[in-house]
Amino acid sequence: MMTEVQGHTELEHLLLTAPVFETEGLPEKPFVSDDVLRQRAQSLLAAWQPVKQDTKDAPDDLGVRLERVTARLSETLRQCEAVVDLRKLTPPLELLESSRMLQAVLTEAESSKKNVRRLPRVTVPGDRALPRAMRVAEEYLDAAKGIWSPESLLVFVSVIQTEDPLLLHETIALPFFLRLAQVEFLLDRAAEAFTGAMPPIEDSPFSAPLHSLRRLQQFEWSLLTPDMVAFYPVLARDPYGVFLAMDEETRSGYLQRVATLACRSDCSELQVAHIALDLARRAEINPPADQRLARRIAHVGYYLFEEGFPELENRIGYHPTLVGRMRSALASNREEAYILSIFVVSVLSIAAFIVPLVPNHAFLAVMGTLLLALLPATQGASDLVNNTITAFIRPRALPKLDYTKGIPDDAATFIVVPTLLLNEEQIRDLFDELEARYLSNTDPNLYFGLLTDLPDSEVRPRTEDRNELVDLAVRMTDQLNARYAKDKGGSFLLLHRHRVFNARQGVWMGWERKRGKLLDLNKLLRSEFDSFPVKAGPVSVLKRVRYIITLDSDTQLPRNTAARMIGTISHPLNQAIIDPRRRIVTRGYGILQPRVGVSVKSASRSRLASFYSGETGFDIYTRAVSDVYQDVFGEGSFTGKGIYEASVLHEVLDRRFPRNMLLSHDLIEGAYVRAGLVTDIEVIDDYPSHYSAHTRRKHRWVRGDWQILQWLFSRVPDESDRMVENPISMISQWKIFDNLRRSLVEPLTFILLICGWLFLPGGARYWTFVTLMLLLFPVFVQLAFNIGRAVARRNSEAVIESFRGFWASLGFHLLNLAFLPHHAFLSIDAIMRSLVRRFLTGRKLLEWETAAQAEAARTRSSLDIYLQISPAIAFAIGVVIALHHWKDLFIAGPILILWALTSAITGWLNSPPRKLDAPLSAEDREFLERQALLTWRYYAEIGDERNQWLIQDNFTE
Numbered sequence: 001m002m003t004e005v006q007g008h009t010e011l012e013h014l015l016l017t018a019p020v021f022e023t024e025g026l027p028e029k030p031f032v033s034d035d036v037l038r039q040r041a042q043s044l045l046a047a048w049q050p051v052k053q054d055t056k057d058a059p060d061d062l063g064v065r066l067e068r069v070t071a072r073l074s075e076t077l078r079q080c081e082a083v084v085d086l087r088k089l090t091p092p093l094e095l096l097e098s099s100r101m102l103q104a105v106l107t108e109a110e111s112s113k114k115n116v117r118r119l120p121r122v123t124v125p126g127d128r129a130l131p132r133a134m135r136v137a138e139e140y141l142d143a144a145k146g147i148w149s150p151e152s153l154l155v156f157v158s159v160i161q162t163e164d165p166l167l168l169h170e171t172i173a174l175p176f177f178l179r180l181a182q183v184e185f186l187l188d189r190a191a192e193a194f195t196g197a198m199p200p201i202e203d204s205p206f207s208a209p210l211h212s213l214r215r216l217q218q219f220e221w222s223l224l225t226p227d228m229v230a231f232y233p234v235l236a237r238d239p240y241g242v243f244l245a246m247d248e249e250t251r252s253g254y255l256q257r258v259a260t261l262a263c264r265s266d267c268s269e270l271q272v273a274h275i276a277l278d279l280a281r282r283a284e285i286n287p288p289a290d291q292r293l294a295r296r297i298a299h300v301g302y303y304l305f306e307e308g309f310p311e312l313e314n315r316i317g318y319h320p321t322l323v324g325r326m327r328s329a330l331a332s333n334r335e336e337a338y339i340l341s342i343f344v345v346s347v348l349s350i351a352a353f354i355v356p357l358v359p360n361h362a363f364l365a366v367m368g369t370l371l372l373a374l375l376p377a378t379q380g381a382s383d384l385v386n387n388t389i390t391a392f393i394r395p396r397a398l399p400k401l402d403y404t405k406g407i408p409d410d411a412a413t414f415i416v417v418p419t420l421l422l423n424e425e426q427i428r429d430l431f432d433e434l435e436a437r438y439l440s441n442t443d444p445n446l447y448f449g450l451l452t453d454l455p456d457s458e459v460r461p462r463t464e465d466r467n468e469l470v471d472l473a474v475r476m477t478d479q480l481n482a483r484y485a486k487d488k489g490g491s492f493l494l495l496h497r498h499r500v501f502n503a504r505q506g507v508w509m510g511w512e513r514k515r516g517k518l519l520d521l522n523k524l525l526r527s528e529f530d531s532f533p534v535k536a537g538p539v540s541v542l543k544r545v546r547y548i549i550t551l552d553s554d555t556q557l558p559r560n561t562a563a564r565m566i567g568t569i570s571h572p573l574n575q576a577i578i579d580p581r582r583r584i585v586t587r588g589y590g591i592l593q594p595r596v597g598v599s600v601k602s603a604s605r606s607r608l609a610s611f612y613s614g615e616t617g618f619d620i621y622t623r624a625v626s627d628v629y630q631d632v633f634g635e636g637s638f639t640g641k642g643i644y645e646a647s648v649l650h651e652v653l654d655r656r657f658p659r660n661m662l663l664s665h666d667l668i669e670g671a672y673v674r675a676g677l678v679t680d681i682e683v684i685d686d687y688p689s690h691y692s693a694h695t696r697r698k699h700r701w702v703r704g705d706w707q708i709l710q711w712l713f714s715r716v717p718d719e720s721d722r723m724v725e726n727p728i729s730m731i732s733q734w735k736i737f738d739n740l741r742r743s744l745v746e747p748l749t750f751i752l753l754i755c756g757w758l759f760l761p762g763g764a765r766y767w768t769f770v771t772l773m774l775l776l777f778p779v780f781v782q783l784a785f786n787i788g789r790a791v792a793r794r795n796s797e798a799v800i801e802s803f804r805g806f807w808a809s810l811g812f813h814l815l816n817l818a819f820l821p822h823h824a825f826l827s828i829d830a831i832m833r834s835l836v837r838r839f840l841t842g843r844k845l846l847e848w849e850t851a852a853q854a855e856a857a858r859t860r861s862s863l864d865i866y867l868q869i870s871p872a873i874a875f876a877i878g879v880v881i882a883l884h885h886w887k888d889l890f891i892a893g894p895i896l897i898l899w900a901l902t903s904a905i906t907g908w909l910n911s912p913p914r915k916l917d918a919p920l921s922a923e924d925r926e927f928l929e930r931q932a933l934l935t936w937r938y939y940a941e942i943g944d945e946r947n948q949w950l951i952q953d954n955f956t957e
Contacts, residue, residue: 026211029149037152040143041159044135048122051129061128062116066109069184073102076190083198091204095190098210101217102186105179112176119170133170136160137177138184146185146209148178148216154227165230168259168269174228175221182213222248229255231273238277239284239298242572247402247564249680250571254399257304266317275315276300279308295572296587301399306573307587323392334632335730338385345381349777350374353770361761369760373770376749378741380777386628387785395631397680398574398592403567404560407445411566413547413643414493415441415557418451418517420510420850421469421496430553431476434492437551438480441562442489447541449493450477451517451532453510461499461508470496470534477536493537495521504660504843513846514640515665518550522650549643554851556599556684564681565643568592574676576648582727583652583672589635590649590673593642594681602686608694608909611812613687627679633731636677638670641685649673655719661838661845664704667739668711671732686851690910693854695822695863699830700848705739706834707845712736743827746816749775750824757881757892764881764888768895775817779809818898818905821873825866867902874899 030037077099080092119131140156141148157174160166166174189205199205226232235243235254243251258276262269280300287294296302303312312318320328330337350373357366403411415437421427430450438448454467461467477494484492497520499508510516511531520531525545547566551557568574569592577587598613630636652673662668688694710716712733715723726733749771752760756767783806790798816823837845874896881888889896920928 026208027147028215030144030147030152032144032152034152034155037140037143037156038159040139041156044124044139045160045163047124048132048135049124050132051121051123061121061130062134063113064128065130066106066113069180069187070106072187072191073106073183076187076194079190079194089201091193091198091201091206094201094204094210095186095206098206098213101210101213102183105183105213108176109180112173116173119173120167131170131173131177133166133173134177134180136166137174137181141178141181141185146182146189147212148182150219150224153178154224157228161228161230165268165270166228168229168231168255171225171228175216175219179213179216182209182216185209186213222252225251225255231255231258231270234270234273234277235300238300239280240295240572242295242299242301242401245401246571247400247404247567249397250399253397254301254304261304261312261316261318264319264321272312272316273300276303276312279303279311279315290577292572292575292577292588296575296577299572301573305396305399327393335734338389338628338632338731339734341385342378342381345384346374346378349381350377350774353773357761365761369762372748372752372755372760373774375741376745376752376771376774379745380774380781382738383778383781387781389628389632391785391789393631395627395679398568398676398678399571400564401567401570403563403570407443407563407566409445409544411546411570412445412447412541412544413549413562413566414447414449414521414542414545415549415551415562416449416451416518416521417551417553417555418514419553420455420853421452421467421473422455422850422852424469424472426852427469427472427476431473431480433553433556435480437557437562438484438489438492440559441557442487443563444488444490445544446562447490447493447545449495449537451521452494452496453513453517454499456505456507456509457499458507460501474534474536481537491538491541493539493542494535495524495532496534497531498533502660502846505846506843509846512659512662513848515662515669518548518649519653521548522646522654525646526650546645546647547643548646548649551641551683552685552851554602554686555641558682558684561594561681561683565592565594565678568678568681569643569645576645576673578648578651582725583656584727585648585652585672585674588674589676590652591638591642591644591670591675592678593636593638593670593675594678594683596639596641597682597684598687599684602689604913605689606910607913608691609687609689610913611815611909612694627677629731629735630677630679634676635731636670636675637735638666638675640666641683642675644673658717658719658721660842661707661717662704663707663846663848664701667705667735668708668728671711671728671735688851688855690855691867691906692861692864693851695826695867696849696854696861697851698823699826699863702743702827702830703834703847705736705743706831707838708736709740709835709838743831746820747824747827750820753820753892753895754877757877757888758884764885764891768891772817776810776813779806779813782806782809815905815909817895818902819867819870821870821899822867822902826863829862829866867906870902871900 077096080096084090084092084096086093116131116134119133121129122132122135123129124135136157140153143156144152157166186206186209189209193199193205226236232255235251235258238244243254246254258269258272262272265272267275277300280298280303283294283302284298287298296306297308302308350370353373354366354370357369407413417430417434419430434448434450438446450473452470452473454461454469473494473496477492480492497510497517500511501508502511512519520529523529524532525542547569549557549562549565569589573588574592575588576585576590578584579586598609603609603613627636649669653669656672657665657668688697711726711728714726716726718724752767753771756762756771757764760767762770783802786802786805787799790796790802834845837843878889878892878896881892
């Protein structure tokens with residue numbers, strides 16, 4: 001049935017007449033009995049004959065079928081257009097108005113032909129060989145008279161699964177084949193209708209099948225997975241009920257893993273699942289003393305993915321691919337292979353530039369040049385190796401328990417923001433953000449709070465106990481608790497520390513800054529020591545807290561992000577297992593780091609934020625880009641925002657490091673407690689809006705990286721500065737070295753340019769070219785891999801997007817070239833300060849400022865002075881080049897001019913990318929008015945009384 005809705009607007013050029021299909025009274029299930037469906041399924045089983053699977057030489061029978069269906073649909077629509085009357089509701093108009101939905105099914109079929117060819121095929125008497133799942137869909141829909149329902153489909157498929165179980169990929173393809181069969185059913189009805197008198201709209205032969213097709217498209221197919229997949233019930237018997245407690249995506253990953261293993265083994269999917277379950281149950285019978293380890297090895301996922309896989313591999317007779325064999329061969333020496341690959345590529349890339357110089361220059365001069373250029377070459381080599389790895393290794397998301405519908409009592413979590421109380425406006429912003437996190441992650445077992453100190457003071461504070469900023473924070477905490485007292489969410493808390501005198505810093509400050517707040521919180525949760533004399537909120541709830549989610553003050557926590565993070569760290573395969581001798585986490589994870597995105601608001605505040613926040617290779621603290629570490633080595637890099645288990649962190653890190661030494665503690669703590677990167681969970685952060693804040697933050701990070709230099713060696717200091725064995729892994733040491741390497745790339749690139757202009761063998765022109773190639777090599781590496789992926793997927797749009805990304809990345813690297821002197825001096829300054837303070841004076845190792853302080857800073861620091869003198873440096877270098885060999889100024893001149901313009905470029909970067917208060921153009925106004933009109937129509941025509949004033953999750957025009 002169909003009625004007509006008409007509207008009116010001042011935009012007369014837009015048509016508002018739209019047919020709305022009434023669904024009331026249309027059948028939701030077939031009229032045939034379950035016995036009839038079972039009989040038809042039995043008949044199909046008896047009739048079909050399997051066809052030898054040979055995807056290379058197999059005829060494209062499905063393609064022939066699709067061509068025929070496409071031609072039939074075009075002819076049917078042409079017939080509808082010939083007889084339709086737009087002023088009268090008729091079955092042809094009903095079919096014509098659904099043409100987009102019908103054509104979408106055929107478009108999907110055309111794009112899926114390649115994958116479908118891999119499915120098992122069967123023949124039936126009088127027809128071509130077609131995929132078995134397609135035969136099932138057609139026979140079922142024919143038996144159901146073109147009207148499907150989940151219940152009737154399960155009745156039909158259950159007969160097939162009992163006799164000849166469908167593979168997982170066949171069950172996944174079944175909804176697609178059902179939609180295709182539904183289109184063919186409609187075309188058959190249309191052919192019958194056009195041979196005689198067309199019935200009135202009330203008796204339309206198309207209404208019920210069209211309604212059935214819409215329901216097919218809108219149905220949540222994952223609801224049928226437990227009953228459709230033959231081996232799902234086997235995995236569901238996993239000890240401790242872990243499999244059924246996991247989220248849908250994780251369960252789907254387990255199912256795919258079983259199917260993949262079965263494809264290359266001597267066992268069927270059902271047999272692989274049974275063997276994995278048998279191994280898990282045997283481990284349950286004889287568990288180890290460690291309860292975490294017992295739950296880990298008694299889980300089917302341990303044998304599908306983790307250390308138990310070799311045992312499963314032997315049991316099922318697994319035959320790995322060539323790539324799989326190579327991966328297994330390298331697994332035992334993957335750290336050495338990865339590091340050696342970067343070194344070899346670095347040497348080869350710079351050797352390509354050095355070799356032409358050998359015949360005409362002294363050997364020692366050439367070798368010295370090679371050593372000078374080697375470190376700048378490592379950046380491109382690192383990018384090349386990392387891109388190669390990510391191209392051949394498919395990332396696997398960490399398994400998760402499903403806590404989105406409620407966090408259990410034994411996983412109660414405290415979401416905290418360690419911060420300073422600076423002024424009233426900042427405090428109100430802190431509580432606004434705290435409230436926003438609560439509203440997007442409301443749960444009785446989630447608590448939200450601030451861990452606070454007051455700013456450093458050079459004189460002894462006299463009002464520590466009665467500070468107006470602390471009093472304001474206490475009042476606002478109480479106000480939030482009162483505002484949401486009747487809600488079903490958790491509580492708000494404030495934990496405030498007093499400042500203590502730090503002789504090495506020469507100031508009164510919070511002990512160990514952010515790191516100290518979290519360590520003190522861990523002790524408070526274990527009732528060992530209370531370092532928070534000022535508290536607000538129901539502190540008694542802290543006795544129930546197991547996990548801590550630590551965020552920065554500007555970090556946004558999207559909806560359900562907290563529940564997903566808790567579900568991830570609670571999974572048995574992710575639970576931290578501590579080596580009692582070395583006191584480090586060796587399996588599972590003590591910390592999980594989510595992916596960090598940049599907020600649209602902060603990225604639009606300035607050109608700098610817009611440019612730099614989009615460069616994933618620029619800043620590991622903005623975008624957690626250590627995917628290679630996670631995918632290859634099973635661990636990522638902690639960058640300060642994530643979730644950890646309080647008892648684990650306390651056991652591993654308590655009294656572990658020298659006091660007053662760790663500025664950037666995230667990386668080294670992540671090495672001890674084993675950090676995991678959760679790439680499919682994202683939190684949102686702000687990015688500095690001006691160049692000074694950006695450089696201050698970078699300077700602080702470089703200082704922090706160099707202050708953990710000693711962890712590159714076999715002996716490291718403990719809390720009492722006594723040298724003990726370094727327990728961290730080789731790859732963790734490489735992460736530290738890699739950060740130090742990157743901090744040296746810009747100074748050495750700057751030196752390489754100057755030396756090349758003045759005296760390196762080969763001359764100014766040659767070394768300008770070489771340096772630019774080294775600087776831009778990562779850009780071309782990324783372009784090559786992006787185009788390669790796009791071509792492999794036959795995606796022309798992705799090729800265009802690759803070139804857009806290339807030009808953006810090229811512009812970004814040219815900006816880095818412009819700021820090369822400033823970045824070089826900034827890095828040298830940070831390195832020298834760190835080394836002098838760590839090994840000579842021991843003072844000001846914890847010199848630090850919050851992001852809010854850096855953003856609001858108006859005073860000029862030494863870092864800004866380096867920027868101001870960049871033009872003078874460029875002029876001085878130009879004078880030296882002119883005195884040495886004036887013709888080389890034509891080569892070095894463009895780069896020197898770029899360096900001289902850094903102040904102007906900084907001003908341009910600090911400005912907004914576009915005028916925020918500019919009037920709309922006529923084109924923009926028309927676009928917005930049209931979108932507003934279409935949005936109004938959508939809600940007016942769909943969200944009405946028929947749908948209980950609710951909007952459908954999935955709507956097809």
